[in-house]
Structures are given as C-alpha cells and as structure tokens.
Amino acid sequence: MAATVLQTTDLFEFNRMPGSEGLAADGFLRFQNRKAGNVAVKNIVFPHMQIMETQWETANDIELQDVNPSEGISINFMLGGTIDTQFRGIRQELNMRPGTHNLVHAPEASHRNRLKRGQSLSMLLVSLDKAFFMSAIGQDDSWSERILNELHHERPFSGISGTSTITPQMRHLIDDIRSCKALGPMRNLLIQSRVLELVALEIEQFKTPVLALEAIPADEVEKLHQLKRYLDANFLSDHSLAQLSRYCLLNEFKVKKGFKQLFNTTVFNYLRKLRMEHAAQLLRNYALSVDEVADRLGYEHAQHFSIAFKKYAGLTPSQYLQGKAPVRPLAYA
Template sequence: MNNLIQRPLCEQKHSVKDETGYQMEMDRLSFNQIDLKWASYVNPREKVLTYQPPRSAIVSHFRLQDANNTVTKSGQQLNEKQFVVFRESLKPYDLYVLPTLDKTRSFFELSISDDFFDHLFTEESKFLTRFRNSSFVQTPTFDFTAQMEPAMYGIINDMKKSPYSGYLKGIYLEAKAIELFLLQVKQLDQQTAIQQSKLKPADIERLHAVKDHIDSYYDQPCSITGLARMTGINQMKLKNGFKELFQTTVFGYLSDVRMQEAKRLLQDEKLYVNEVADRIGYKHAHHFALAFKKKFGILPGSLKE
C-alpha cells in the first residue's frame, strides 16, 4: 500500500450544537485515501440530519455505545456492537436519528476511497465480490451488517492512541485500518458461510446466546456443561457448532474477550495488573500476565510504563 501514501496526516476536532439540544463531539483523522472518525453525541428528540459526503467512499460504521439510534428511511437500524459497510456517493442523504434520552451514543467510522478498495479487493472473498456487484444506491443500506468482534474494539482503540506521530503515524494508521477492514471481511464472509451451514436455525440461535452470554459475563467462571445446560444445546454440538459458526473455540473466544477488555482497562483506566486480573475473572495475576503475553507478546505491566 505504500504507493498510496501521499497526503499528509490531517487531524481535526469538530463540535456541533443546535437549538434542539443536539450536540456532537468528533475527532477526525484524514490521510492518503482514508478517513477515521470517532464521535459521541446526545439528541433530545427525533430529528433528520442531511449529510453531504465530501467524496464517494466505502464506509464502515461501527456502533460502539448504546443502540437503535441511526435509522434509514426504510426503517432499518443499527444496534450497539454492530457494524455496517455501505457505499457513499457524492449525493446528500438523510439520516434519521432517534432520541438518546439521557445517554451519550458513540460511533467510529472508517472511510476508504474507491481506489483503496480496489487495492484490497479479491474474488476469494464472497462478501467483497457481492459488495462490488451490489447496486450503487443514493441512500446507504444495511445489507452488509454484522456483530463487532472483540479484536475490532482493540484496533479502534489502538488507532485512537497511536504511539507514533507524523509520517510514521500515517503508516501505522493505514496498517491498522487495513487490519480492521480485513476483520470485517472475515466476519461478513463467515456470515455468508453461516447462511450455508447445515446447523439448524434453532441451534444457531442457541450458539449466539452462548456468545452473548460470554460477552456480558466474561468475568465469571464458565464451563461447557454449564453453557450447554443454560442454552439447551448438547455439549458436542456446542463445541463443534461454536467452532463452525465463529471460527474459534468457546474458551478461545472467552480468552479473546477478556484480553481485549484487559488491554482497555490498562490503557484507558490505568488500573494495576492485579486489579485488571480480578476485574476480568482471573484468581491469580500471574496466570493473567502469562495469558496477556501469549495474546499480545508483551507483559501487561509494560502498558503502564
């Protein structure tokens, strides 16, 4: 991708407030053929925002916090912990935004140019092929939507806290943007495979319930026996079906969720290693430190240095 490194890194902060009480704070990074946006907003009552894209692009929108706040004209919506990939033309379009009540809602957005997408395209991916062949519509659709994986949160956070500056920061962010996009490709390809799976719909629903349980209670002890009993699926189908559906084992997924949360607690909340170990369900900080090093290649204490 080095041949695409041309434009200097541009960092901007935007603040929007109107008479209805709608307020948004946004950090934006633009470089080469990539735009990154981190934004949070509050919105007292339903409203319509007309957005004018600065260029045509492939947009990946990640809903980080809260749910059900961005709704298309057709009534489609995006929930918390979901992402959507869509085309954006130069034509303006409307975003229907539901009230946030007393909560702040946040999102991250990755936009890449058509040329950059072409560099990433391969027919080996069913999602990329379907996406390229999909109709180009004026209003974004939610045809390519999936659940966020723990690693996606980690990459988004890494980009926000880039350890580099200047030209090296652009290279780092480009690499992370590609890594994030490839995770989306993997997730959407996997979703296509699920649609072709021989697993029964009821079993797929139960396996998603297991995954959701781990997402919410990763700090609690769990066992194959307990998860199978809780969701009403036999143990063999739980182990084999989870691997088929999510391309990882039950305990592999649990470890990934724990490690990504541990990294966040160390970097964002500045907790001590023993506090993090306890917070994510480890009885012994030493065991946690070994697992963290196996995952990230460094000891957790080094993130606080």
C-alpha cells in the same frame, strides 16, 4: 412527540460549546444545539481514507437526513447508542446497535437515520476511496466479485444483510486508533495500518459463510447483546451461568444456545478470549512481567496463565514479549 428533523450539515452549524475555541487537547471539536444535544467530532484525513470519531448526547428523538451522495465506501463501527438507517437503494434497514458494524456504498442521496433521545452515541466511521478499496479487495472469491460488480454499476449495497459483531480483536484495533499517542509520520502510519487491519478483519468476517440458523426472537437478541456488552466491561470478574442468566433475564438454556448461535462462540470461551486479548495488550503496552499479568488476570499460578495464553496466541507470554513472529490466534469455539 414528532422527531426533530435535521440535515447532516446541521451537525456542524451548532453553537461552539463554551471554552471550546479551537481543537480540544483530545482532538475533538465540540458543538451544542438545544434541539439535537451535544456533539463532539474528531476527524483525520489521509489521501485514501478519512476517519471520523463521533460522540453525541441526543436531546430529542431525531431524524437525521443526508441528501449528499457519497462516492466512497463507508464503514461504521457502533460503540455506543443505537441508530436505525434506511439507505436509498438498499432494501433492508441497517439497525446499528452497540458492538456492531457494517460496510455501505450509497452513491444515491437521501438516506435517513433515526436516533432516540437521551442516548450517548459513540461511533467510529471510516470512509475509503472507491478506487483504493476496489484495488485492495482483489477478486478471488464470490463476495469480492459481488462487491466489485456493484461498484462497477454504481449500485448501492451493504457488505452483508444487516450488521455484524465487533470482535475483541477489532475492538482492540479501534482502541489503538482512538488512543494513538504517537506524533508526526509515525502517528499517521500507525493509524492507517490499524485502519487497514480493521477493514481486513471486517471483510474476512463478511466472507465467512454463515449457516442458516433458527431465528432468535428479537427481544432475546437484545438481551444477549446486553449480556455481551456486560461481559465486555466485566471480563476480569468471576461469572457463573446462573448469575449471567439472572443478569440478562433469560434462562440458562437460552443463554447457552442463543449466545453460541448469535456470536459463534460460547459465553465462557468468549470470556477467555477477552482475557487473553487483554493480557496481550498488557504484555505489549506496559512494562509488566508475565507473573504480574497472570496476577491481574486472577491466575494463582503463572504457569496456568502461560498455558492458556499459548492456546490462544500460539506463543507463550515470554515469546510474545520477545517479539517472536506472531501465530494466528486459535479460535475459541
């Protein structure tokens, strides 16, 4: 069956879903269309940036065409579903998978997005004003010099070849942006600060040199990404390498080697990082004691949790609760 061809403007010409007059309590506008499915969009606009959260239940295979040039910098954080995009002027396709992100400048029109039917797409798109972005990144390294040169000559580019992985630290910032409960000026300032921190983490990741690695077969890459998504959702459970190998249908050697190569950390160090990020959120956002947080993370003794947390954050949980100056988290490698 041929894909349904839509223009991006078509997404906002759907019938409004019954009972969705005006903005919903969660801030989303909801639409439905028999060809494309159900779409929900939340849009926040500031002077130098726009933040759009999109949720899309696709009804058919879709080719989404965008004929409008963009002067800004587009950053897409893919949280669920898959999109394969070909930008005019950028040689390689950007195949977005859950838990990935990239940065694109596409001043030329006519790029195409391919989406499979029956998906639950979820993404956060950040658009930055070009002049603001150029002034923010500076020119003190080869990556920034390359980007500024491309922008000066109005050439399309992507931040890196392909996509990069959303880290747990990025994911927590995304969650903060999506669920911000503050009101008025405080909300505006918090959201903008989280977005800028998110972009800074992304650029730092792009600037980090990547060593040439032995290619991992595409089917194994997909299984390792599936395993990572499973860990993201089940990081508080106990896991063994044998159980995880059965889950993703790869042998233990391929899980150990492939996960380290693809995500630059071991499976169990990644789990520890997720748990410590979760602990930091519990300490920061909930009125829980150190003992209660340790118990939620499955530690028999709070002291063992405190040691693990200090290794991650550079602060004990008590110091963290007291608002001591944060120390850069130690990488679990």
